[in-house]
Structures are given as structure tokens and as C-alpha cells.
Amino acid sequence: MYLQPPFDNESSTCPFCQENTISHGIVQQIENYFDETYSCSIDQINHFLSRYSLALEQIASLDSYKSIPFSIESLPKLTEFHGKLTKNLEANARSIEAKKNSPSTSISLIDTRNDFASFNEFLKGINEKISKHNEKLDNVGAELDKLKQKFWGLMRWEYDQTISALEAQVIRSNQRIVKSNEREKIASDIITSKKSKIALLQKSTVNIDDAINNINEGLVQIGISDFSIAKHNDSLYKIVRLANSTAEFSSLSEGEKMIISFLYFCELCKGKRSAEEVTGKKVAVIDDPISSLSHIFVFNIGRLIKSEFFDSEDFEQVFVFTHSLYFFYELADSNHIKRKESQKLFRLLKNNMGSQILKMSYEEVQNDYHSYWSVVADAAQPPALIANCMRNIVEYFFNFVQKQDLNNVTRRPELQGSRHQAFCRYINRESHSLGQNIFDYKEFDYGSFREGLKLIFEVTGYIEHHEKMIAVLGK
Structure with a gap:
């Protein structure tokens, strides 16, 4: 029976005689009568009870495990292990609680070590599935490649006959292409030889023939074939439009005038203004050469500037002004390393305060x-x-x-x-x-x-x- 100590200086009722004879002094004498073994036993019981209570608190609820997708397929087994473990722990906790209330009562606890081992082993299997899944997520590229290989392997197996027939046809077609290319090369060499002979013969006549040839070839490369230029005299040109040898420059459209003027400018930059001029490094300034041109000529003009100016060692510097974003991207080197080495970008701004020339990065260009x-x-x-x-x-x-x-x-x-x-x-x-x-x-x-x-x-x-x-x- 538990003896309740009295409050303050009051006396409490004796559980035996039912009189108010229990004082603080009597309680102290009774406590001194017993040795410390009893207190130690009670403390040990409380310690065991705390451990079991903590173990029960640390075990997650079954609902928390159910929320994990990887445990759904093993839910019956998980429920069994979880239920058995929590049931035995709760039973041991109740037994320890009973021992605490009645220290003299002998109790036996259920051995839960196997329960813990089985439950942890089962959770280990689920965690391994999660780890494998996370590894796939960490290497999603490799996993996608595996899926692609499996998919295309299957496709290749299903369509093997069709693919084999196509490959055989490709081989035959390539053989015919090789033979055609050989014939084309022979014909091209003959044409080149004839053109070289013509060019040598023309060089022996007048100095402007090379320029005329280059301008006419430039017109053809750009895609203009309905007019060309011809020598008017030893130092002048004239426009020839198809069969009309008397066509005037004014008969050309603004775009055609721009193209032929630009081709003439290219030839002028390559040559000399007089026979006495000393050859040296040059600086070329090209101001919006695609104005008045159809967009189909932008690529050709860009290629021409790159080949005749950017790739030429005759020019110290080349300045190109443009309003066109498309033309800008055509001229700017797509390789950022080469662009940094050989090109500088600037933005020309005009407002009421005046004009400014500012350095500009490639990434700053806007639409x-x-x-x-x-x-x-x-x-x-x-x-x-x-x-x-x-x-x-x-x-x-x-x-x-x-x-x-x-x-x-x-x-x-x-x-x-x-x-x-x-x-x-x-x-x-x-x-x-x-x-x-x-x-x-x-x-x-x-x-x-x-x-x-x-x-x-x-x-x-x-x-x-x-x-x-x-x-x-x-x-």
C-alpha cells in the first residue's frame, strides 16, 4: 500500500486505524526503515518503461509507410511486421507499467529482437528499391540512353528486312553517285581549263577585263542572270541586259544598282586607283550594303564580305554598319573564340544629346x-x-x-x-x-x-x- 505524505504541518489518515496520526515525522521514520534497494528497483523499472515508451514513439505509424510508393506492393507483409512489433512493444510497456505499480509482482517481457531484425530487414529491402530509383534519377541521361537502345534494338529487329533492302539500295545509289561525280569532275576540269585560257587571253588585252569577269561571276553567284556588264572602253563599263546591249544603268532597280555597285566596290578595293599606287594594307568601310535588297540576297552579300574582306590579308581593318539583325548574325562569327580574336562589336546610338559609340557583347543584341x-x-x-x-x-x-x-x-x-x-x-x-x-x-x-x-x-x-x-x- 502506498503511504501518502501529509501536506505542510498537517496530519493525514492512517490506512490501518483511520485516524489522523500520520505526520511528516512518522513518514520519515518509515522511509528510513527501508534501504535504498527499493528505490533503485523503482528507478530501474522507470528506466525500462522510458526506453520502451521512446521505442514506441520512434516507430513511424503504418500510414506513413503506406504513403511511400515503393512499399505499396509489399503492404501486406509490411503491415504484418509493423503490427507484430508494435503489439509486442506495447505489451511489454504494459507489463513494465504493471511492475511499476506492483514492484513485488514478477513479470516476463516478450523478446522483440527478432521482431526488430525482421522489420529492419524488410525496410532495408524497400530502401534498396528507393536507392536504385534515385540512382536512375541521378543518371537520367544514361537511363534514357538504355531505353533508346532497347527501343531501337526492337525496331531494328522488327524491320530488319526492310532496312537491309534499303541499305543495299543506298549502296547501289552511292556507287552511281560516285561515278556521276567522277564524270562531273572531268567536265568541271575541262570547263576550268577553258576558262583559264579565256582569262589569260583577256588579260593580254586590257586591265579591266579581270574586274568585268569578277563582277559578272559575282552577279551569277548571287543569282542575277538577266543583266551583266561589258567593257565600254579601256576604262569604262556598260550594262548589258539579256540581248539588249544598250541598256542604261537607270533601267536597274534600286536593289540591282546596290548589288552591282557593291561588286564594283569589291573590285576597287582589291585593285589600285592608279598604276603608280603602292600596294599596302587597307581599311574598308561598308555602310549597310543590304539596304534596298531583297532578303534573299542578304546571305550572298554576307558570304561575299567574309570571303573578299574578312578572310583577306590585304585589309588591316574592315568596318561594317548595318541595321539588320539577320545580316548582323550572318557576319558575326558563331564561334565565340574566333569572334573574340578577330571581331569587335559596337552599338551606335543617336538621340537629342548627340551620338555615342558603345562597346557591345554578342549576347546584348536584341530583336x-x-x-x-x-x-x-x-x-x-x-x-x-x-x-x-x-x-x-x-x-x-x-x-x-x-x-x-x-x-x-x-x-x-x-x-x-x-x-x-x-x-x-x-x-x-x-x-x-x-x-x-x-x-x-x-x-x-x-x-x-x-x-x-x-x-x-x-x-x-x-x-x-x-x-x-x-x-x-x-x-
């Missing part, structure tokens, strides 16, 4: 849409250019990207205030690609136009796009 945002963000740009770029931004985004009518966009009630009327009037103008239809400069206010542009994106639900473009390209 037209990004360039519009850069202009809009620069308050020093001419008002007509800023307003026109705003018009291009709004039309591109809403007409082409979001498929919205531009007129409906600017009719939103939020844009009808007097502050944004000038902005809306310009955005709604029919012609937007030319600056000459810009309103009176007194009507342009940079702040209100910037607010109007932002408001359009805000009321249409695309304010994040506006903020992103300003953050990346603007100010």
Missing part, C-alpha cells in the same frame, strides 16, 4: 520588339521615335500576340482621361511605321505617354509583362 522597349525607356530619344516605338509595341503585343483589335484596347474607360488623349490619338493612327505623321511636338509629354503605355497593359491584365520588359530593358 526588334526588345529594341522598341529600349527606345521607350530612354527619355532623350526624339519624341517621334519614342511615340512610334510605343505604337509598334502595342500593335505587336495585342494585334499579333493576343489577337486583340487595337482600337478596342485604347477605348478602355481608364484611358479616356484628358491626360492620355494625345497618347490614345497617336496609338490609333493608321500609319505607325513612319515618323512623319507624328502629332505636333508640343502635344508630346514623355511622362503621360509612359503612364498611358503602362495603363494599357494594366487594364488589359498584362501589367507583369510591362514590368518585366521595363526591368530587363528599360529604366
